[in-house]
Amino acid sequence: MEQIRQYFESEFGISRADWEIFSSKLNRYEFPKKSMLVEAGKVENYLSFIEKGIVRLYIPKEDGGLTFGFVFNGAFVSAYDSFLTQKPSEYTVETITDTILWRLGHKELQEVYASSSIGNLIGRKASEELFLKKSKRELSLLRDSAEQRYLNLFEERPELLREIPLKYIASYIGVTPQALSRIRRRIS
Template sequence: MIAAALHDLLRAVFAEQADIPQTEWIHFWSHVREKRFADREHLIHEGRKASTIHYVVSGLVRIYYNHEGREQVQGFDFEGRWVTAYESVLTGEPALYSVQALEPTQTLSFSGELLFALYARHPCWDRVGRRILESQWVRQSDKERRFRVHSPEEHYRVLIARRSPLIDRVPLNQLASFLQITPETLSRIRARIRSDSTT
């Protein structure tokens, strides 16, 4: 049985998206599962169909894909964020990227098929689904804009200014891959920023 605190947490998250009748919530909650992933364990595998939508309760994951035999990090997600391969869930096609825990991670999860079935039950679920997708689109657009207008060092400074948890929790090589630079270059950027802060 899932702890009451987790029930209340997800209920509050959904309440921010739409007014969900109690009968609808009870039906939905009966399909939610608590999942735990060890460090380095995959939530989603590139090339396989993704069928589950995760809400991250605790932990940290990376989103990456393989390009010419090398892993390229696309991004990270942590507490309070939704994680899945949306295109795969929506189309049934294989996922274009993998999602892997970088530290022990706990999620509340449900199937994409459930969400689609809920759309036919009550209008509130259409709003919930739309708001989740909209939030992902806004985050993706913001990330693309940062890559377009900022150099890697500027991008890193933006993360610092936003007090991003990525700064302290993501391994250097993973963060460098995300910024599309080498770990050595990121080390130099960090050293330069430390030097600037002491002068």
């Protein structure tokens, strides 16, 4: 919980009273790799902060799915559209590595909003973070080559990228695993 407290202190200057309200609603969970945090067709009930691990967001398909996002430690993760609307998710959220999450339920977040001065700011920051990641991804798909998308991902988190199976990386940058192998050979 110390990591999330430090994050909130650096981002918001959260008061002790607000931290007590917020932290009392958080629950720590450990998930082994390949755990489904939310499956397509199910409602997302949590906004989670990754203390440790890597999470993948993907649209299920017969060939393993279309990966459209990775989320690393120190960031929020959720099937956020489902969380907000409380309607079934159109995609799956799954751990790639053993993962530790601090989770806040939908109902508990509403209580934090109502009972603390910082609650809305925390919710807004989580929303903004998730939106900016989505926007960056969309722009990259429209503007960058597959090779550049790979390089961008590698520059962001090279130490963690080694833990992601290449088939997920290929799906994320929009190429086949064979094309990814050619890109990797070309740039090494």
